Amino acid sequence: MIASDRMPAFELYQPLGLKEAFGLLDRFGRDGWKLAGGNDSLDWFKARIKRPRAVIDLTAIQGLAGVRETDEGIEIGALTTLAALDRDPLVRGRFRLLADAAAAVASPQIRNTGTIGGNIAQHARCWYYRSGLQCYRAGGDTCFARRAESVNREHAVFDAGRCVAVNPSDVAPALAALDAQMVLQSSKTQRVVGADRFFVGTQVDVTSLNCIGPDEILVSIRLPKAWAGAHFYFEKVADRAVWDFPLVNVAAALSVAGGQIARARIACGAVSAVPRRLPAVEAAIVGRAIGEETAILAGKLATRGAQPLAYNGFKLPLTAGLVTRAVRDARA
Numbered sequence: 330m331i332a333s334d335r336m337p338a339f340e341l342y343q344p345l346g347l348k349e350a351f352g353l354l355d356r357f358g359r360d361g362w363k364l365a366g367g368n369d370s371l372d373w374f375k376a377r378i379k380r381p382r383a384v385i386d387l388t389a390i391q392g393l394a395g396v397r398e399t400d401e402g403i404e405i406g407a408l409t410t411l412a413a414l415d416r417d418p419l420v421r422g423r424f425r426l427l428a429d430a431a432a433a434v435a436s437p438q439i440r441n442t443g444t445i446g447g448n449i450a451q452h453a454r455c456w457y458y459r460s461g462l463q464c465y466r467a468g469g470d471t472c473f474a475r476r477a478e479s480v481n482r483e484h485a486v487f488d489a490g491r492c493v494a495v496n497p498s499d500v501a502p503a504l505a506a507l508d509a510q511m512v513l514q515s516s517k518t519q520r521v522v523g524a525d526r527f528f529v530g531t532q533v534d535v536t537s538l539n540c541i542g543p544d545e546i547l548v549s550i551r552l553p554k555a556w557a558g559a560h561f562y563f564e565k566v567a568d569r570a571v572w573d574f575p576l577v578n579v580a581a582a583l584s585v586a587g588g589q590i591a592r593a594r595i596a597c598g599a600v601s602a603v604p605r606r607l608p609a610v611e612a613a614i615v616g617r618a619i620g621e622e623t624a625i626l627a628g629k630l631a632t633r634g635a636q637p638l639a640y641n642g643f644k645l646p647l648t649a650g651l652v653t654r655a656v657r658d659a660r661a
């Protein structure tokens with residue numbers, strides 16, 4: 330039973346600049362917790378499962394929020410809220426896929442405070458893990474969700490390793506489809522990593538869904554202009570229309586020339602620990618005419634290699650249907 334009443338005490342820091350924030354991260358290491366909108370973080374604290382010694386609130390740091398145009402495309406500050414993304418003219422006008430994904434998250438209240446950085450760095454929503462059980466993801470030596478009698482309808486149908494939790498973000502597959510680059514900074518270095526390396530599976534790290542180091546802050550996300558104004562499609566299926574995580578979602582970016590698909594990037598979310606790109610589908614549809622036949626082919630290929638658990642087999646036809654619709658209905 331989780332006691333969601335009072336948070337354990339921690340030291341709260343509200344740095345005004347990155348230099349100060351890095352100093353705090355270097356000082357506290359794994360005992361420090363970065364705070365953005367708090368929608369995921371406060372749940373953990375109230376449940377007393379994550380007990381950081383210091384919480385470093387990033388929201389007062391100048392320059393971490395907002396969208397700006399660059400020579401290469403656009404750069405989005407990691408502290409930009411999901412609501413701001415949805416109504417930003419650059420994002421809506423050129424990368425509608427991301428705006429649509431942001432608009433599909435949770436509820437207006439959560440989108441008003443939840444940030445793009447926090448959304449793609451949020452922890453897994455496996456209920457065993459979030460109940461504080463000592464599973465692999467929590468540093469233990471078992472996966473409770475994988476057991477035959479377990480409730481695992483929300484869990485992975487692809488590439489499950491020791492842990493079968495999925496990445497629950499609606500924004501993550503849109504970033505994978507848009508070939509986004511994440512900018513990670515520490516007191517010593519800056520590195521820029523693509524979505525394929527930013528999101529990590531259990532074979533890389535069973536305790537985290539991303540590669541952000543304890544000393545690093547995700548400062549921004551870059552979208553290359555190569556995909557600006559492409560044909561886009563985002564759809565999410567959840568148990569409830571609002572305030573609910575995806576059972577499966579799909580994000581597609583297609584560039585179309587003369588009625589044919591010239592380039593394609595498609596990713597599905599909530600089916601594995603990472604937003605899952607579909608390279609076999611992408612390769613099969615490039616060079617084909619956009620339309621029903623190509624869409625059906627895409628849907629058929631979308632679930633190859635799937636390994637459902639006891640209660641999540643429904644995700645296979647769902648994924649196939651969403652990918653079919655994404656290829657058929659993507660629009661500029």
Ligand SMILES: Cc1cc2nc3c(=O)[nH]c(=O)nc-3n(C[C@H](O)[C@H](O)[C@H](O)COP(=O)(O)OP(=O)(O)OC[C@H]3O[C@@H](n4cnc5c(N)ncnc54)[C@H](O)[C@@H]3O)c2cc1C
Nearest residue numbers: 365366367368369370435443444446447450498499547573
């Ligand atoms: C009831 C409910 C329903 C939800 N439904 C959905 C949904 O349908 N779809 C969906 O995609 N999401 C959903 N969410 C998650 C929500 O979208 C939040 O945006 C997200 O969990 C966290 O964003 P935040 O800014 O509040 O981050 P926080 O809670 O502040 O942080 C989340 C994590 O990210 C880390 N972090 C945050 N910012 C940075 C940074 N700049 N650099 C490094 N690390 C950072 C924090 O340390 C923490 O580990 C839901 C959440 C709730 C509570």
